Amino acid sequence: MFFHLHLLHLDLSKVYLSLSRTKQLHALILKTHLSHDPFYATRIVRFYAVNGDLHSACKLFDESPSQSVYLWNSIIRAHAQAHKFEEAFSLFTKMFRTEIKPDNFTYACIIRACSESFYLEGLKLVHCGVTVSGLGLDSICSSALVTAYSKLGLVDEASRVFYGTPQQDLVLWNSIISAYGNCGRWDKGLQLFSEMRSMExxxxxxxxxxxxxxxxxxxxxxxxxxxxxxxxKCNLDSNAHVSSVLVSMYSRCMCMNSAHRVFSGLFQPDLVTWSALITGYSQSGDYGKALFFFKNLNMEGKKADSILIASVLAAAAQIANVGPGCEIHAYVLRHGLESHVMISSALIVMYSKCGFLGMGTRVFEIMPEKNIITYNSLILGLGLHGLASEAFRMFDEILRNGLKPDEYTFTALLGACCHAGLVKDGREIFRRMKDEFCIQPRTEHYVHMVKLLGMEGGLEEAYNLILSLPEPVDCGIWGALLLCCDVCGNSELAEIVAQRLFESSSEKGAYRVMLSNIYAGDGRWDDAKKLRDHITEGKLRKITGLSWIKGFSRPA
Structure with a gap:
């Protein structure tokens, strides 16, 4: 008996047990009547929860004659981790009707459940319960509250909890620093970090x-x-999680050499780290390396998630090379990921930008479920190929299906009007976006409207539209008007627009080249030469255009 008990304790001390082994141990504690001891029941409930067998966990909990606070915590946590939040809240309420009172771990679990289910009203009620129960100054509850409030965007509430806790341990400091970091207030996070260091x-x-x-x-x-x-300095670079976040940070800051250097130093980078590196290369414009590392990821035997696949499909679309895109599509089919809306939408855009609109349309047609993102992708593809009438038909289908168009829908529709030169339709879409759907125009909408008006000769109207916008006007909008001046050969307005661009934009090289071309087209060779000389002397450069033609060799 002692030998069996020793083996039982060894198994129960492990972090994970398989479902079959968990059932064997459950049978053993039933046979030896150890199930009357809440310690054994608590451990078995946790193992059932880890294996996703909530039915067996609940059955054991209900049959346990002695339900300790630890057993209650285990069953509540099991439901919360399975995202069965209503059941977790119900069990928490039921616990109050027993003699067992929630402890700080119970409240911490329910607080996390409130934040993960975005249940702000529930979070405030639980916060009141924490205070009433005398746990308002407990560091575990305070850390959970700080994290929960920050996740729901209430970082000031999180700060009040932090400063209201007299004994601030490292976990609580980390919670408030992360709260400010996650909401983009890095400066406040650094200020708190300095305060923490001053306290040694x-x-x-x-x-x-x-x-x-x-x-x-x-x-x-x-x-x-x-x-x-x-x-x-603190030897924290050996921490895999820290290294992974360093890769993400360098990737977000477009410092890909440093990101790759940290990545190369990792023994076994996880999927999050791979994704950060590949997405970083894609967003920084190095699409070839993004596709290269995605292939390496597959060779490592790791399975990509929908976000990463969408990112590499965007890279394939940017280089307009359907070959890698088809390979990724095959990968999606092999792994049964074609039903993911994000992936299917990225496939539609990739095929459209690579010139295979029919393939993109086919992906759209066979999708079991379609949302506004999917429709936006197809409307974008149709617009790129000059099929404005088909894009309008998709928009009508959106409304018939009860979907709500967003700002990206109207970006795609206005782009379709630009490609087809449909000024009247573009005006109507722009009006409906503002008046009917209450969507405030963004930079990309104004860019399309300026191009739409300007390319058809309405330069003055386009110019007045820009002047009606609040300052500062995005340089992309002024750049669109300068392009229209180039096409229409209006050097006088081009000079006015260019001057605004030179005052506000750091990317002066491309705009000076454009103005120089306008001067040359107007026969003003001296002015064109002066601008070109200024570009050369100032070492300003327009990025050289490159073409990539995929060749296929014939068999001998």
């Missing part, structure tokens, strides 16, 4: 992760490099 509290991996998560712009790369240096 040593950071850990979670501290660094919280700080790095707020850095998402290339202008912040120096701060990211400083935090990387701190990781090396």
């Amino acid at each position: 509290m040593m950071p850990d991996g979670y501290t660094i992760v919280g700080l790095l998560s707020g850095l998402s712009d290339s202008s912040l790369i120096a701060i990211g490099q400083g935090l990387h240096g701190l990781c090396l």
Whole structure:
């Protein structure tokens, strides 16, 4: 008996047991009447939950004669982790009707369930319960509340909880630093980090992760490099999670050499790290490397998720090379991922941009479920191929199916009007977007409207439209009008527009080249030469256009 009990304790001390082994141990504790002890029941419930067998977990819980707070916590956590939030809340309410009172771990679990289900009203009620029960100053409850409020976008509420807790341990500091990092307020996160260091509290991996998560712009790369240096100094670079977030940070900041250097130092990078690197290459315009590392990922035997697949399909679309796109499509079919809306939408865009609209339409037709993203993808493809009438028909289908068009729908529709030169239809779509669907125009909408008006000779109307916009006007809108001036040969307006661009845009090289071409077309060779000389002297360069033609060799 002692030998069996020793083996039982060894198994119960493990983090994971298979479902079959869990059932064997359950049978053993029933046979030996150990199920009357809540310790054994609690462990078995946890193993059932890890294996996703909630039915057996609930059955064991209901049959347990002695339900301790630990057993209650286990069954509530099991439902919360399975995203069965209503059942978790119901069990929590039922617990109050027993003699067992919730402890700090019970409240922490329910707080996380409220944030994961975006149940703000419930979170506030639980927060009241924490205070009434005398656990308002508990660091475990406070950390859970800080994380929950920040996840729901209420970082000021999270801050109030933090400063209202007298004994702030490292976990609580990490929670508030992560809260500010995740909402983009990296400066406040760094300020708190300085406060933490002044209290002689040593950071850990979670501290660094919280700080790095707020850095998402290339202008912040120096701060990211400083935090990387701190990781090396504190020997935190060996932490796989920290290294993964460093790869993500460098990728977001478009510093791909550093991202690859950190990535190469990882022994076994996980899928999140692979995704960060591949997405970083794609977003920084190095589409070839994005596709190369995606192939390496497959060779490592890792299965890509829908977000990563959509990212590499976007890379294939950008280089307009249908070959890699077809290979990725085959990968999607082999792994049964074709029903994912995000993937199917990316396939439609990829085939459309590669010139195979029929394939994109076929993907759309066989989709079991379609949402607004899917329709937007097809409307974009139809517009690129000049099929504006078909794009309008898809828009009518959206409305018939009860879907709500968004700003991207109207971007695609206005793009279709631009490609087809449909000024009247474009005006009507722009009006309906504002008046009927209450969508405020964004930069891309104004770019399309300026092109639509300007390319048809309405340069003055396009210019007045831009002047009606609040300052500062995005350089992309002014650039669209300059392009129209080039096409229509209006050098006078081009000079006015170019001057606005030179004052506001750092990308002056491309616009100066465009204005130089307008001067040349108007016979103003001296002005054109002056601009070209200024470009050469100022070392401004327009990015050279490249064409990639895929060749196929004939068999001998």
